[in-house]
Amino acid sequence: MNYVTSLSKPRNKISWKYIQYALISCFSLIIWGWKLAPKADAAPIYDAFVTVSTTKIATIMAGFPVAGPLFTTLFTAIVNLIPWAVLLMVGGICIWQAYLGYQEYDRENFSGIVKPMLNIIVLVILVITTDRIVTFIFTGA
Numbered sequence: 001m002n003y004v005t006s007l008s009k010p011r012n013k014i015s016w017k018y019i020q021y022a023l024i025s026c027f028s029l030i031i032w033g034w035k036l037a038p039k040a041d042a043a044p045i046y047d048a049f050v051t052v053s054t055t056k057i058a059t060i061m062a063g064f065p066v067a068g069p070l071f072t073t074l075f076t077a078i079v080n081l082i083p084w085a086v087l088l089m090v091g092g093i094c095i096w097q098a099y100l101g102y103q104e105y106d107r108e109n110f111s112g113i114v115k116p117m118l119n120i121i122v123l124v125i126l127v128i129t130t131d132r133i134v135t136f137i138f139t140g141a
Contacts, residue, residue, distance in 0.1 A: 019102055023095070030124060050079050090127055094120050 058072045097116040104112030 014105070016099075016102055019098060023098055027091075027094070050076065053079060090123060093123060097123075 054072060054076050057075045061071045097119045101113045101116035104116070
């Protein structure tokens, strides 16, 4: 008879569902705090970048009478999708790291949980710092 398995109690594990709830709560608080933080609006600068680059592309594409307007429209659409693509990429990396941490937790490797958690914290800090730096560069505030 195996006394080790018969005497050991089953461990109460946290399910992946509860970790997802915690991530949604944490990121919601970060986004609300970020939105409430006083900062200058850098959107007009980004719009100016889109306008200038679209004008330059339209000038270059004027030599191609058929494909010129199509390429200009596609370029404008792609440039307007850049901020959303960055947000999706950062969110995907955070979810991936959270899942890696959960896998380590599932394997009962608690020291392995630290690396994904630090990766998420550093990524969020880098995104917020980058936003502050870009806003300061373009607006001075």
